[in-house]
Amino acid sequence: MRQLKYILPVSLLLIFLLWVGIRGGKSGEAVPQDEVIEEAVAVPDTLRLLFAGDVMVHATQYESAWQEGGDSTYNFNPPFTYIQDLIRSADLSIANFEVALGGKPYSGYPLFSSPPEIVDALKDAGFDLLFTANNHAADKGRKGIEGTIEYMRALDLLHTGSFIDSTDRADHYPLLVERNHIRLAFLNYTYGTNGMPVRKPNIINLTDTVQIRADLAKARLSQPDYIITCMHWGYEYHEKEHAEQRRLARFLAENGTQLIIGSHPHVVQPYDEIVTHAGDTVPVIYSLGNLISNQQWRRADGGILFEVILVKNEGQTARISSAYEPFWVNRFNEETQSIYRIIPVNDYRRHAERYDLDDEQRRKINLFDEDTRATLPTLPFSDFYLY
Numbered sequence: 511m512r513q514l515k516y517i518l519p520v521s522l523l524l525i526f527l528l529w530v531g532i533r534g535g536k537s538g539e540a541v542p543q544d545e546v547i548e549e550a551v552a553v554p555d556t557l558r559l560l561f562a563g564d565v566m567v568h569a570t571q572y573e574s575a576w577q578e579g580g581d582s583t584y585n586f587n588p589p590f591t592y593i594q595d596l597i598r599s600a601d602l603s604i605a606n607f608e609v610a611l612g613g614k615p616y617s618g619y620p621l622f623s624s625p626p627e628i629v630d631a632l633k634d635a636g637f638d639l640l641f642t643a644n645n646h647a648a649d650k651g652r653k654g655i656e657g658t659i660e661y662m663r664a665l666d667l668l669h670t671g672s673f674i675d676s677t678d679r680a681d682h683y684p685l686l687v688e689r690n691h692i693r694l695a696f697l698n699y700t701y702g703t704n705g706m707p708v709r710k711p712n713i714i715n716l717t718d719t720v721q722i723r724a725d726l727a728k729a730r731l732s733q734p735d736y737i738i739t740c741m742h743w744g745y746e747y748h749e750k751e752h753a754e755q756r757r758l759a760r761f762l763a764e765n766g767t768q769l770i771i772g773s774h775p776h777v778v779q780p781y782d783e784i785v786t787h788a789g790d791t792v793p794v795i796y797s798l799g800n801l802i803s804n805q806q807w808r809r810a811d812g813g814i815l816f817e818v819i820l821v822k823n824e825g826q827t828a829r830i831s832s833a834y835e836p837f838w839v840n841r842f843n844e845e846t847q848s849i850y851r852i853i854p855v856n857d858y859r860r861h862a863e864r865y866d867l868d869d870e871q872r873r874k875i876n877l878f879d880e881d882t883r884a885t886l887p888t889l890p891f892s893d894f895y896l897y
């Protein structure tokens with residue numbers, strides 16, 4: 511009997527090794543033996559997500575991005591110079607795209623029509639997924655809604671929140687994304703569109719709890735490992751979340767959302783963890799602040815990258831950590847042009863010499879750092895810049 515006990519596990523192991531060998535090789539390729547043995551060790555799948563806040567393109571930003579020359583074009587890459595390694599290091603990096611690609615003439619606030627090169631720059635910086643349900647999505651009507659979707663599709667960027675028509679929505683929503691064997695469902699809604707009409711057949715997801723409940727039920731049918739909802743909500747420049755945001759967060763958590771990401775207030779708002787009636791803990795970051803904008807006043811002149819690490823072990827997916835990286839947007843003038851650089855605050859603390867800030871800029875980045883720490887007292891820093 512003692513010997514028999516081992517026969518079954520050993521044969522299972524052999525079958526598993528054979529299966530890994532077949533699975534590990536691309537068609538017809540031989541898999542080196544050491545690789546097979548390495549894969550056979552049960553390492554849990556992990557997934558590192560990074561969420562950024564609002565991408566705004568004010569007129570001074572596209573004027574700054576303009577490059578004179580033979581093939582005159584806009585180059586929005588420079589602002590991301592100091593944070594692109596961090597953004598690229600995540601398995602999936604995500605931001606809220608808060609302008610419309612409605613064609614020329616380009617315009618900033620209040621009705622945004624941005625040069626499409628901003629999307630190229632976001633992709634180059636390492637972003638994989640852009641949310642498009644927000645109050646500026648309909649700024650340029652049908653041309654802007656469809657122009658945004660079509661440009662992102664042409665670049666193979668993931669996107670969700672607005673749709674060409676109901677077929678497009680039925681086919682692509684909720685957005686399912688699989689990375690490292692972990693399957694995610696993404697949902698995205700906005701409180702409104704600044705009174706701009708969304709004409710049929712276009713759709714921009716609005717915060718309609720009946721619809722959201724149905725969408726979450728549809729998401730669950732796809733058996734994702736994790737359901738993430740991004741809400742464009744709250745009040746601009748408010749340092750704390752509003753009771754309405756808390757009520758909606760509770761609703762989302764009780765209906766199956768496992769992670770709630772907020773945007774729109776243009777300043778960082780608190781982090782919380784909701785415990786559902788079923789006993790699940792659902793993290794919510796009420797607002798990530800701006801990723802890039804021309805808003806240069808206190809608290810609006812920066813934002814956070816919110817990091818979430820998920821792990822899947824024996825079919826069960828769990829969140830193992832939430833953390834953040836604060837960054838401050840430095841705007842300065844060179845001759846007649848404004849220059850923008852997103853500065854990671856923790857790296858600035860360790861290597862101030864890299865950033866060449868004057869006294870006033872140092873005062874502003876320190877103030878932003880203090881304000882953000884006060885807003886997020888319980889959330890640890892991401893360890894990306896510690897080494």
Ligand SMILES: [Zn+2]
Nearest residue numbers: 608644645774
């Ligand atoms: Zn907004």
